[in-house]
Amino acid sequence: MHEISIAGAIIESVLDAARKNNAIRVKEVFLEIGELTALNPDQLKFIFETITAGTIAQGATYNIQVIKPVINCTKCSYNGPIEFFEKLHFFLPTIKCPRCGETDVEIVGGRECCVRKINIS
Known part of the structure; x- marks a missing residue:
């Protein structure tokens, strides 16, 4: 399940960008995920919800656009x-x-x- 490590890296970059911009809350994250990455958007969303608990990204909405090859x-x-x-x-x-x-x-x-x-x- 490579989604866990990739989701962690994505959330790290989101939180880093939010901190650099003095955010108090992350509301929405827009992602592009290529079909050839074999990443499952539903699994990613579940992992995001789990690993953002207690952070400023808790409760954020994740809009994932799947890119065809x-x-x-x-x-x-x-x-x-x-x-x-x-x-x-x-x-x-x-x-x-x-x-x-x-x-x-x-x-x-x-x-x-x-x-x-x-x-x-």
């Missing part, structure tokens, strides 16, 4: 989203170009894990 194909020059990828292993997906089926692709989106905005008071 986007690729560039080296064979046919396809540049765009993919809707399906075969999983060889839980953490090792095989990504194919939807146009030509090539697996030699460059991933240009879908691996994000970032805090986009924090609403504080």
